[in-house]
Amino acid sequence: MTNASEYAKKVQENIHQGNSHETEFLQAIDEFVPTIIPFLENHPEYQEKNILSLVTEPERVIQFRVPWMDDQGDWQVNRGYRIQFNSALGPYKGGLRFHPSVNLSVLKFLAFEQIFKNALTGLPIGGGKGGSDFDPKGKSDGEVMRFCQSFMTELAKYIGPNTDIPAGDIGVGKREIGYMFGMYKRIKQYDAGVMTGKPLEFWGSQGRKEATGYGAVYFAKHLLADLGETLENKKAIVSGSGNVAIYCIEKLYQLGATPVTCSDSNGFIYDEAGIDLELLKELKEVHRERLTEYIKARPSAQYVEGSVWNLDVEVEVAFPCATQNEIQIDSAKRLVKNGVRIVAEGANMPSSLEAADYFVASGVYYCPGKAANAGGVAVSALEMSQNSQRLQWETEEVDQKLDGIMKHIYETCRDTAIAHDAKDNFMLGANIAGFAKVAQAMAIQGLV
The missing domain is CATH 3.40.50.10860 (Leucine Dehydrogenase, chain A, domain 1)
Known part of the structure; x- marks a missing residue:
């Protein structure tokens, strides 16, 4: 049997050969596979069953x-x-x-x-x-x-x-x-x-449309609690202006932070006093307008064409909530230079692999999407439970369950990273914890 690193590299090469034109999929593979090598070293039984090859091929x-x-x-x-x-x-x-x-x-x-x-x-x-x-x-x-x-x-x-x-x-x-x-x-x-x-x-x-945005903020909240801090008085950059971004902004306000940006595909709003949440909701949820309409109602704000990650402003927390690969390496370097301490991803893979690696290497608390934005699917699963029971829970009950689930996810990522000598590497912690659970189930169920 080859060692875990050689095995993982071989699987990775095979995936590249068989999916050479699928750029985004290969990026996800390249981010994932190297991080689980420490787990494979400790669990050779999954290498023997070739679980990594099986889990990377769609059913x-x-x-x-x-x-x-x-x-x-x-x-x-x-x-x-x-x-x-x-x-x-x-x-x-x-x-x-x-x-x-x-x-x-x-x-x-x-x-x-x-x-x-x-x-x-x-x-x-x-x-x-x-x-x-x-x-x-x-x-x-x-x-x-x-x-x-x-x-x-x-x-x-x-x-x-x-x-x-x-x-x-x-x-x-x-x-x-x-x-x-x-x-x-x-x-x-x-x-x-x-x-x-x-x-x-x-x-x-209740609480489903808010869940992804709320969940990303809850993840950051529990991380900060470990550091003896809160979101109170912290300035935040948020990208996007859909459900995830809107409700990320809402929860940030509820926990005392000041979100100063939102964005769409053409440009972004910078509102130094804090994004006007009710105005944003009216524009995006009621009228489905572009963000250029925001400054007509709030002239003290600025609308700038291009990526919000080109903004030079000191912030402590960043919540990319738009789409994949919105943060490239230059933007990551700008964020680190401007003092960002936490990047909690509300979108799926919004940071390029190079940007994500730079955050980790720079000591930024990088919270990958598969962990930080799991609130949406968590409440979807709670919706399934309610449907099975023919019940509809109150908003407060759903929100409490969401907060508890995000605390569990944060602690799982934290503890898994520590167990593999990679303290504060939540990307490694999330990947290993998720893979371990799925690999165990696949091994028990047999070759199917």
């Missing part, structure tokens, strides 16, 4: 055509996907993303990350992801409805409350979930547990 990849008609009566077509990556711990669980950037590589990276994120929650869910290259922006409600109905006509063949439970992601909010749920119900039957992130009117969960 099922589904791709399909999504035909739909626009408002002019013209026929359109998009690609739809569902990656059912790993079911060792439970049914596949992961969101649906509607965005022009969606392709097989993006969804495989998201689904792969989802396996270990879901494992860290301690809840009985496997990992999956799906979506389409359809762009809801600029589409009428009728066009979005027709697309969602067509998408679900095909997806319904592969999902179910005990098989695969999709949720929302970028481009998929309660409107899209509602249309897809309605079509599933028409094709199959009413089953509240087949999707999560549903509107409250048909068995969604």
Whole structure:
């Protein structure tokens, strides 16, 4: 038997050879594999069973055509996907993303990350992801409805409350979930547990839309508590202006911090006095406006084109909540120079591998997405529990459970890193803790 480092390197090389065109997926693999070598050294039984090769290969990849008609009566077509990556711990669980950037590589990276994120929650869910290259922006409600109905006509063949439970992601909010749920119900039957992130009117969960943003802040809160500190009076940079960013900003305010930025795909707002949360919610949740409208209502703020990570301002905490690879190495260096101490990822893989490594090497408390943004899927799993019981918990109960789950995830990452002589390396701690749980289940279940 080869040593763990040689084994991991060989598996990594094989993945590169077999998926050479899948940039995002390979980035996720390259971030993950080197960090679990210490665990493999201590557990040769997983090397003997070749678990690493098995866990990095999806159980099922589904791709399909999504035909739909626009408002002019013209026929359109998009690609739809569902990656059912790993079911060792439970049914596949992961969101649906509607965005022009969606392709097989993006969804495989998201689904792969989802396996270990879901494992860290301690809840009985496997990992999956799906979506389409359809762009809801600029589409009428009728066009979005027709697309969602067509998408679900095909997806319904592969999902179910005990098989695969999709949720929302970028481009998929309660409107899209509602249309897809309605079509599933028409094709199959009413089953509240087949999707999560549903509107409250048909068995969604209180606190679900807030969960990812709140969870990232809770992760930072528990880290700071270990240091004898709180978020009180700390200045924060937040990227994005969707659900994750909005509710990250809300929880930061609740815990005494001052978030000074938010962003969209064109530029960012810098509001030195603190982002006007109610204005932001009105623009993004009610009117679906661009952030350029923010400064019309609040002229004391600045709107700057480009990446928020180009901003030169002293901050202690950063919450990237937009999309993958938004923080490159130059931005990471700027953040460190400006005094950032904690980077808690609300988005999935928002830091490039080079940026993430730089944070760790610079002594920044780097909290990877698979740990820090697990609040969303955690409350999705709580929604599944509520649906099974035909109950709807109060907001306070859901929020308390979310805080407890994020505390458990933080402590698991912390303690796992310490156990492998890598104190404060939460990337290593998250990867090993998630992998250990999934690998054990896969070994017990046999070669399936």
